[in-house]
Amino acid sequence: MNAQEQLREMTRKAHQHEYVCRGLFERKGALSYIGHLDLKAVFERALRRAGLPILYSQGFNPRPMLVFALPLGVGINTEGDWLDVSMEVPVDADEYVRRINEELPDGLRVIRAVSIDEPKNSIMSVVTCASYRIEAKGVTQAVLDLFGQKEIITKKKSKGREVEVDIRPLLIKPLTSSSPDCAEYMCYAGSKQNLRPDVLLKALCEAGFSRAEADEAVITRLELYGGEYPDLSAIEGLT
């Protein structure tokens, strides 16, 4: 059990009930350039401004109970991320969407939400796969070539040391693309195994793709999935 889960557990015990608003959100523009913790703070402040009855963790330093399905890296847009916010009392999902959107800065928007009464599993633990889009000149063929390889060895920093890893098993399938400059693919994601898009870009460059193009690439996370590939299910239903 990690620290966050421990806090959750403490809070669960202290409260009779936890009402979660699970929201699908998108981010783009200026808001894509901030890190995971900053994004969390932006949501926290928006929730407080909206006057929503958010639930706070127990302990010396009570924090609003927010859980993201999967952290978003700096510079990555999203069209399909999920955030769970725990409330003290039931909040209607549509009202949640309306009130938080009034307070979120431009570039961040909750698209829709569901109310969940006492979820059994942390949203972090249900994510297994994700799909991404990379926009850069000539990237579609480069990604297809990568899928054609048997193994893709790349260096990865792990506990301060550089280790060589094969990321090919993390790739699931390329998705249909309408342009030579726009690749879409599905890969494993979540707490068990995860392929970050910047690691994929690095592998692309090591395979000969232009560094300059990679630096300018626009990366968008399209969707998150639960279940076991190919039997995928939508995150909103996994409680």
Place this chain on the structure above:
Amino acid sequence: MSVESPGRYVGGEKNQIIKPIDDSIVRTVFCFPDVYEIGMSNLALQILYKVLNGPEWSSCERAFSPWPDMDKKMRENNIPLYSLETRSPLNEFDVIAFSLGYEMCFTNVLQMLDLGGVPLLAKDRKDTDPIVVAGGPVTCNIEPMADFFDAAFLGEGEEVDLEFTKVIKEYKDAGKKDRKALLRKLADIEGVYVPSLYEPKFEGGRFTGYDIKDNAPSSVRKRIIKDLDSVEYPLSPVIPNNNVVHDRAYLELFRGCIRGCRFCQAGYLYRPVREKSMKTLCEQGIAIMNNTGYDELGILSLSTSDYTELGALTDGLLEVFNKQHSSLSLPSLRIDNFALDLMEKASQTRKTGLTFAPEAGTQRLRDVINKGINEEDIMSSLELAFKGGWSTVKLYFMLGLPTETMEDVEGIANLAIKIEKLYFDTMRSIGAKPRKPEITVSTSMFIPKPFTPFQWEDQNTEEQFLQKQTTIRNMLKKHRNIRYIWHDVKTSCWEGIYARGDRRLCPVILEGYKRGSIFDAWDQFFDYEMWTGILKDNGLSWEDYTQGRTVDDPLPWDNIDVGVRKEFLKREREKAYNEQVTPNCRQQCSGCGATCYKAGICP
């Protein structure tokens, strides 16, 4: 991402104001010559941003210094420095307004102008170029940067900024012709200093006064806001998306300080003391928290404990905050029974560290600097604190104060050692099991600043400072519970040159910038040897600026009037030498001259 923290460069924050780009609107870009995370923690920026975006005919955007990694990329790719709101290059604005909070940001001003495509020297700017102005405490002696600014604001900006902008509007509406006439006109606004109208004279390497041109005013008086309750205060400030230095909302309690510590420039510059009413503060504090969603409110002033109704104010705020999971941050508290109680209430369960600023190690020297705090006070409040469960203490001191002897320096270490002993004695006396106390001693370097009674004093040399640091370090070596933190001597030594500098430093700063120096306030970027070399090449020396002067010597800031009279400063200097303290403004008026403003505490 190819630069560190890209969130700094994109704007898009809640409450940013984007106005149309239109010929009928005077466009100001507020420039903070340091990195975004520091600039966005600055209250002046938030206040003036709101003020300048108030009228329909005025707009204000923001720009910050790009960090060296971004600076390099922008130069390589010919990307101009742009504003966050409309991505306009700086040279497209009518007014470029810098906020100068500390001297070591000077080269960053040049960096921003240069990247923004604006001629660095005021004399090279054409009629249609932006008007480059400065505000903030550093403008009380802007001479080292005088060649780069068209004008400077003295004092508080809420009123003068719009008076200034209005004149710029007339200039813009008339097609921007005759910049020289415009500058002369700006000099007629109270609180606006136009350096080009004052030509400094030097004889035998010493400053002797100014040749005043074009009948400009013989001195420029700083502006103040008389009634802080009625002035604009940002209740919906711009909320940064990325983590800034002070990530909280702010409430300003009062301006000025009743204490009159003789080393403290702010204590003289911001006179007279003017408080906001408790009613206004309560309303504003609650509104800001609701509007921003922050979970912490920082209350700001030069000395929190001196707010007359602090107890009632904090009670009022905490009553609301406790229900909202919000907290109150209380800097600059004088530690006493009341303060300990308050800290306990404000942070509820967490015991944060206690901070004391005795500034000097002996009572004699504390009297010299008029720091109204004595050892018994410190010891008795610490005993209370230790009994109450506190065990972390921070102590701030200055090295190089006037009349300081080695005995005073040793006094710093001795005080820390006494406090360490007090901790264990107190624990023993109440039969508590002692923890490992954390006592931190921090020394900074005293720099004589304009408009203080010490403005004529000698500044210590690098060697003197280092020797004093070594003495303290050696004395504290064996004390495991005491940590000694000292500051880089070189940046402070250099700061002293700017603080009492004159216009001969302009080419020095320009040359330093041309050789690639930016972010001098950051020790890792400051190249002391290079700067000393440039100073020498310009026929100047460190001593020219840091050696003592006689009280009759003309000073480069004599044409600036901050309300505090020179006669008063001379009197305070004599009292310092006689180790005499001056009562605070609330006890008795000492006749500093600030009554001329007829505001606040002044009779």
